[in-house]
Amino acid sequence: MMGLTRKGEYAIRGMIYLAQQPPGEMALISEIATSIQAPRTFLAKIFQDFVKQGMVRSSRGSGGGFSLARTATQITLREVVEAVEGPILPSRCLVEEERCELGSQCSVQNIWCRIQKKVVDTLEEVTLAELANP
Numbered sequence: 001m002m003g004l005t006r007k008g009e010y011a012i013r014g015m016i017y018l019a020q021q022p023p024g025e026m027a028l029i030s031e032i033a034t035s036i037q038a039p040r041t042f043l044a045k046i047f048q049d050f051v052k053q054g055m056v057r058s059s060r061g062s063g064g065g066f067s068l069a070r071t072a073t074q075i076t077l078r079e080v081v082e083a084v085e086g087p088i089l090p091s092r093c094l095v096e097e098e099r100c101e102l103g104s105q106c107s108v109q110n111i112w113c114r115i116q117k118k119v120v121d122t123l124e125e126v127t128l129a130e131l132a133n134p
Contacts, residue, residue, distance in 0.1 A: 004085065010038040011046050011084040012077070012131075018056065019072035019132035026065035046084055053083045072132055078123035088120050 004012075013036040021027055029047065033040040047066050050056035057069045068075065082088065 004081070007042070007046060008081055008085045010036065010043055011050075012080055014038065014043055014046065015050070015055070015068075015075070015080050015128055016131045018066060018068050019075075019128040021067065023071070024067060026059055026067050028065045032066070049083050050080075053079070055079060055083065068128075072129035073127050075128045076124050077126040077128070077131070078120060080128070081123060088116060088123070 014032050017032050017035055018027060029044045030040055032038075032047075033043045036043075047056055047058070051058050051066075051069075054069055055075055056066050058064070058066050078088070
C-alpha cells in the first residue's frame with residue numbers, strides 16, 4: 001500500500017496547527033502534540049527536520065517554541081511531506097540507483113511516472129494556508 005507513515009501524518013497535522021496560530025506566535029511542542037494527539041518526543045524530532053528545511057523556526061527558553069519560518073501561503077503540502085518522508089516515489093523502480101533492468105521495455109514504469117507526477121503536482125498546489133482555513 002502506498003501512503004503516508006505516521007510520521008507524515010503527524011508532520012502535516014503539526015504544520016497545520018502552526019499555520020492556524022497568529023503570525024510569529026511561538027507554540028510549545030507539548031501544546032502542539034496534545035492538540036494533534038501525537039507523542040511529544042516524536043513530534044519534536046519531526047519539527048527539528050522542519051527547522052533544518054527552513055520551514056519552521058525554533059526558540060528555546062521562556063517564550064520559546066516553534067513557529068512557521070515562512071507564511072502559510074508559501075509552504076506547500078509537498079514540502080511538508082517530502083521533508084519527513086523523502087521524495088514521493090510510488091515504486092522503487094523510479095529511484096535512479098534502483099532502475100529495473102527492463103528499462104524502457106517495462107510497460108509499467110510509464111504508469112508509475114504518471115502517478116508520481118499527478119501526486120507531486122497535486123501536493124504542490126495545496127498550501128498550508130488552504131489546509132489551515134478550509
